[in-house]
Amino acid sequence: RKEVEQDPGPFNVPEGATVAFNCTYSNSASQSFFWYRQDCRKEPKLLMSVYSSGNEDGRFTAQLNRASQYISLLIRDSKLSDSATYLCVVKASSGSARQLTFGSGTQLTVLP
Amino acid sequence: NAGVMQNPRHLVRRRGQEARLRCSPVKGHSHVYWYRQLPEEGLKFMVYLQKENIIDESGMPKERFSAEFPKEGPSILRIQQVVRGDSAAYFCASSTGADWAEAFFGQGTRLTVV
Secondary structure (H helix, E strand, O other): OOOEEEOOOOEEEEOOOOEEEEEEEOOOOEEEEEEEEEOOOOOOEEEEEEOOOOEEEOOEEEEEEOOOOEEEEEEOOOOHHHOEEEEEEEEEOEOOEOOEEEOOOEEEEEEO | OOOOEEEOOEEEEOOOOOEEEEEEOOOOOOEEEEEEEOOOOOEEEEEEEEOOEEEEOOOOOOOOEEEEOOOOOOEEEEEOOOOHHHOEEEEEEEEOOOOOOOOEEOOOEEEEEO
């Protein structure tokens, strides 16, 4: 089983739609959680951190369920510029090692 | 982007040559991660370093690959005797190392082995 699993998609949605991505992680010692986005042939960029209480940044809402080891990202009112690959990232502490583990990503295409 | 600098951006090497990839972290960041991304695939962890120490190299191939992060200067990922299968984008990220801290990525080095 992969440490971080995501539905690879692709998700093709019309402009203005609401879309949700899910992510599960296997390491119960995971401490920190993030969503990154990666545009084609570019570096990953931090979209938002994910907090236990859930958090919102504009059109983006992230949720964390530690009991189920599940993270979600909701995008409302999708824009063409939201088209990208969304990466779920988990940070676990193992002794002195705090490795970032990436999911394979979910591809989103927002259509005009 | 918080200023992670990678160079070169593009590197072409013939089979059997050495590739040397450099990463200068964000000022004040003492933790560096290297990732490899093959075409159409996700990011794969290679190595995690702090200044002068390799913390986790569980993702590094056992042969030909090495990494360092000296007290002074950039982190270096070195690939000896490159083969076609080493062609990929190599991304470096840096962090303060705190549990909650996010990592910021450089623009990557695209290695092509011909």
